[in-house]
Amino acid sequence: MSEKKNLTIPxxxxxxxxxxxxxxxxxxxxGMGHLGGELSMVEVAVAAYYKYLNYDVHNTCDENRDRFxxxxxxxxETLFTIFSDLGAYTMDYMVEHFETLxxxxxxxxxxxxxCEQIEVSAGSLGHGLPVAVGYALGARKQKKNYRVFVLTGDGELNEGTNWEALMSGAHFGLSNLVLIVDKNALQMTGTTEEIMNIDPLDKKLEAxxxxxxxVADGNDMAQVCAAFDKLPPVDHSKKxxxxAIIANTVKGKGVDFMEGNHKWHGGGxxxxxxxxxxxxxxxxKKEKK
Incomplete structure (x- = not known):
C-alpha cells in the first residue's frame, strides 16, 4: 500500500x-462525455487521490485500502484521466479500449x-451511497480502519435510495463513511432548485x-483540503x-463557455x-497566479 502523498496546495x-x-x-x-459534471468534481477527486486516499492504483485489491x-x-472519465496520470494506463490505451465491441x-x-480501479459499477443514479453504507459496515465487521468515500451529484439526491442510506449510515454510527456532494446546482435539463429543490441540504443532513x-467553493483547493483535514480519525471499535462534505461547485469549471451551462451536461x-x-x-490558470 502506498503512503498518502504530502502535496502542497499549489x-x-x-x-x-x-x-x-x-x-x-x-x-x-x-467523442462523448459529461464534461459539465466531470469538470466540477476535479478538485475533490484530485485532493482525494493525490493526497488523502490510502490507495494505490497498482494494488487495487489491498484489503486495507480506502474505498472511493x-x-x-x-x-x-475524470477518474479514468486520474488513473492514467497515476500510471495505471496510458491515454492512448484508454482511447483504444473505450466502448469497443x-x-x-x-x-x-x-x-x-x-476497470479494476473502479470500486463500484455505477450509472443508474442513487446506488453509490447505499453500497458505501454496506462497505463501511463491512469494515467494522472485519475490524479494519479504512474509510469509504462516496461522491454524488446534487441532482442525484432526487433518488430516494440516498435518503434511506443516509438514515442507515447514521443509525449504524458509521464514522468511517464520508459522503461528498458535488453541488453544482445544475442537472441535465435545468437547475436543481427548479427540478427538485434539495435545500437547505446541510440542515437536512444534520437532521x-x-x-x-x-465548502463554500468546492473548486478552491485550499477549501477542499481544509474540509478533508477535518475528517475524524477512524476506529472500527467506536461508533x-x-x-457529509457539501462542495459548492460550478458545472463546467475552468472553461468559460461551459461554466454554469446545463447544456454541457453531456455531449462531445x-x-x-x-x-x-x-x-x-x-x-x-494565468489569472489565478
Missing part, C-alpha cells in the same frame, strides 16, 4: 489543471468488472444525524456520526471547441 492546483487539460483532450478523442465510490458514474475496458459509465462540512466536443476550451483553461 502542487494540487497544478495537478487539477493538468487533469482538466487531459480530460478535455480525452473527451475530444472518444463515484456514484455519479456518468462522470467516470470486443475490449471495452472503459465506458461512459464506470464498470468494476473491466439525519450526520456531521456536515460546508460515531458519518460525515468539436476540434474548434477543444481549442477554445484549452485556451480558456490556460487563461484561468
Amino acid at each position: 502542487e494540487l492546483e497544478e495537478k487539477a489543471y493538468k487533469i482538466r487539460h487531459d480530460l478535455l483532450n480525452f473527451i475530444y478523442r472518444i 465510490i463515484l456514484s455519479k458514474g456518468h462522470c467516470s 470486443d475490449t471495452a475496458k472503459f465506458g461512459m459509465h464506470s464498470n468494476r468488472k473491466y 439525519f444525524n450526520w456531521n456536515v462540512l460546508n 460515531g456520526k458519518p460525515t 466536443i468539436a476540434k474548434e471547441q477543444l481549442e477554445q476550451a484549452l485556451a480558456s483553461l490556460e487563461k484561468s
Whole structure:
C-alpha cells in the first residue's frame, strides 16, 4: 500500500489543471462525455487521490485500502484521466479500449468488472451511497480502519435510495463513511432548485444525524483540503456520526463557455471547441497566479 502523498496546495492546483487539460483532450478523442459534471468534481477527486486516499492504483485489491465510490458514474472519465496520470494506463490505451465491441475496458459509465480501479459499477443514479453504507459496515465487521468515500451529484439526491442510506449510515454510527456532494446546482435539463429543490441540504443532513462540512467553493483547493483535514480519525471499535462534505461547485469549471451551462451536461466536443476550451483553461490558470 502506498503512503498518502504530502502535496502542497499549489502542487494540487497544478495537478487539477493538468487533469482538466487531459480530460478535455480525452473527451475530444472518444467523442462523448459529461464534461459539465466531470469538470466540477476535479478538485475533490484530485485532493482525494493525490493526497488523502490510502490507495494505490497498482494494488487495487489491498484489503486495507480506502474505498472511493463515484456514484455519479456518468462522470467516470475524470477518474479514468486520474488513473492514467497515476500510471495505471496510458491515454492512448484508454482511447483504444473505450466502448469497443470486443475490449471495452472503459465506458461512459464506470464498470468494476473491466476497470479494476473502479470500486463500484455505477450509472443508474442513487446506488453509490447505499453500497458505501454496506462497505463501511463491512469494515467494522472485519475490524479494519479504512474509510469509504462516496461522491454524488446534487441532482442525484432526487433518488430516494440516498435518503434511506443516509438514515442507515447514521443509525449504524458509521464514522468511517464520508459522503461528498458535488453541488453544482445544475442537472441535465435545468437547475436543481427548479427540478427538485434539495435545500437547505446541510440542515437536512444534520437532521439525519450526520456531521456536515460546508465548502463554500468546492473548486478552491485550499477549501477542499481544509474540509478533508477535518475528517475524524477512524476506529472500527467506536461508533460515531458519518460525515457529509457539501462542495459548492460550478458545472463546467475552468472553461468559460461551459461554466454554469446545463447544456454541457453531456455531449462531445468539436476540434474548434477543444481549442477554445484549452485556451480558456490556460487563461484561468494565468489569472489565478
